[in-house]
Amino acid sequence: MNLLPFHITAMSIAFASMVVAICIAHWSKKNKRWLKAHKTLNIISVVSLIIGFTLAFIMVQSTGGPHFRVDHGIIGGMALLLSLCVLYLGFAIFKSKDKHETASLKKAHRWAGRADLLMLIFAILEGLDLAGIL
Ligand code: HEM
Numbered sequence: 110m111n112l113l114p115f116h117i118t119a120m121s122i123a124f125a126s127m128v129v130a131i132c133i134a135h136w137s138k139k140n141k142r143w144l145k146a147h148k149t150l151n152i153i154s155v156v157s158l159i160i161g162f163t164l165a166f167i168m169v170q171s172t173g174g175p176h177f178r179v180d181h182g183i184i185g186g187m188a189l190l191l192s193l194c195v196l197y198l199g200f201a202i203f204k205s206k207d208k209h210e211t212a213s214l215k216k217a218h219r220w221a222g223r224a225d226l227l228m229l230i231f232a233i234l235e236g237l238d239l240a241g242i243l
Pocket residue numbers: 113116117120121123124161162165166167168169170172175176177178179181182183184185186188189229230232233236237239240242
């Protein structure tokens with residue numbers, strides 16, 4: 110069974126949810142429910158990334174591997190790890206009791222989140238190149 114379409118679908122959902130979540134945090138903070146939407150969409154994004162990664166892993170394994178042999182896989186894998194860190198930082202903002210620590214966590218979360226989105230864009234471009242679409 111060809112898992113590639115499922116890999117692409119899961120990663121597209123992950124990317125689209127993250128873009129919308131970040132746009133909400135940037136432009137819709139006046140809306141009372143922005144944080145709930147940002148959190149929910151980003152959790153959907155990270156879950157989809159994990160599913161997409163698992164599908165890619167099985168796909169590569171079934172062809173005999175090795176894993177992470179192409180730039181696409183390396184960048185994609187790093188983007189997933191960064192997403193987990195950004196998610197952690199997001200929750201840590203609300204655990205922190207110290208004003209200065211909270212401000213640093215927010216800054217780290219904002220910039221790591223933007224870097225994460227950029228990495229996903231590179232992973233997608235490399236993936237499209239790999240599949241011969243670009
Ligand atoms: C956010 C988007 C994406 C991420 C994070 C991602 C991540 C990954 C990762 C981590 C692997 C390697 C798994 C391993 O080596 O065990 C992989 C493999 C692969 N991905 Fe993606 N992917 C994304 C989107 C895409 C897209 C859009 C395409 C094609 C249109 C694509 C095509 C492929 C192919 C063909 C492989 C197999 C590579 C091989 O045989 O080594 N991916 N992906």
